[in-house]
Amino acid sequence: MSKPKFVYVTYIRTTPEKLWAALTDSQTIKKYWFGITAESDWKSGSPWSLKFEDGRTADTGEILEADAPKRLVIHWRNEFKPELKAAGFTRCTMQIEMAEYYPNYGGKAVKLTITHEAEEEQGGPMIEAVSGGWPKVLSNLKSLLESGDIAFKA
Amino acid sequence: MSKPTFAYVTYIAAAPEKVWEALTKPDLSEKYWFGYRVAAEGKAGDLMTAVSPAGKEMHRDPIIESDPPRRLIYGWKPMYKDMPDELPSRVTFELAPFKGRRG
Numbered sequence: 553m554s555k556p557k558f559v560y561v562t563y564i565r566t567t568p569e570k571l572w573a574a575l576t577d578s579q580t581i582k583k584y585w586f587g588i589t590a591e592s593d594w595k596s597g598s599p600w601s602l603k604f605e606d607g608r609t610a611d612t613g614e615i616l617e618a619d620a621p622k623r624l625v626i627h628w629r630n631e632f633k634p635e636l637k638a639a640g641f642t643r644c645t646m647q648i649e650m651a652e653y654y655p656n657y658g659g660k661a662v663k664l665t666i667t668h669e670a671e672e673e674q675g676g677p678m679i680e681a682v683s684g685g686w687p688k689v690l691s692n693l694k695s696l697l698e699s700g701d702i703a704f705k706a
Numbered sequence: 707m708s709k710p711t712f713a714y715v716t717y718i719a720a721a722p723e724k725v726w727e728a729l730t731k732p733d734l735s736e737k738y739w740f741g742y743r744v745a746a747e748g749k750a751g752d753l754m755t756a757v758s759p760a761g762k763e764m765h766r767d768p769i770i771e772s773d774p775p776r777r778l779i780y781g782w783k784p785m786y787k788d789m790p791d792e793l794p795s796r797v798t799f800e801l802a803p804f805k806g807r808r809g
Contacts, residue, residue: 699719703719
């Protein structure tokens with residue numbers, strides 16, 4: 553039986569380097585991720601966590617792959633919701649590529665693909681949860697990079 | 707067996723009415739739909755039409771539901787020469803205002 557998976561693609565008018573920076577800078581993350589900060593040095597093998605503003609840990613894991621500015625893979629488990637923590641570890645891949653270039657329609661853009669998959673058979677609840685979260689976070693990231701402002705506050 | 711479905715959610719800092727206009731008016735769709743002029747301004751039973759940048763008609767599909775600015779449903783069977791046997795599908799747009807405020 554195949555493990556639960558969520559895939560989300562968005563196109564952002566920015567450069568791969570700026571997008572990578574936005575995905576791996578704690579203070580920038582806080583702007584588009586509803587106040588959550590990420591802690592990591594973003595090197596392969598290093599620990600990684602997401603923390604609430606009050607310091608509580610939201611999610612933990614480690615960086616599995618970090619190939620700037622193309623590919624970031626995170627080992628990821630929720631910590632603060634028992635039913636999501638019980639869903640076990642997941643693997644989140646962030647792939648950055650140049651979008652197909654339509655010269656007459658707005659210039660170059662970057663294609664960001666998020667693939668978030670469960671590693672355990674019981675991973676469904678976590679993938680369902682992130683399926684709701686990613687469109688919000690990435691819509692805010694896209695708005696921030698393109699317009700200087702996020703789309704909305706929760 | 708359930709039919710294949712693709713669902714995509716995005717959050718946009720604009721009023722539902724503005725997004726509805728962009729989805730239904732060809733002068734606006736042309737700007738983001740790679741030059742395609744897509745019109746869906748009618749009510750259920752009227753047509754959604756789409757014209758390519760080269761001026762060729764690509765869609766003449768029924769509007770199934772039109773409830774501005776909340777819900778728009780139209781059929782989808784593109785008139786591409788190399789897709790003559792494409793079966794019709796349907797596209798549903800649901801627009802919901804969100805509680806948050808900007809930045």
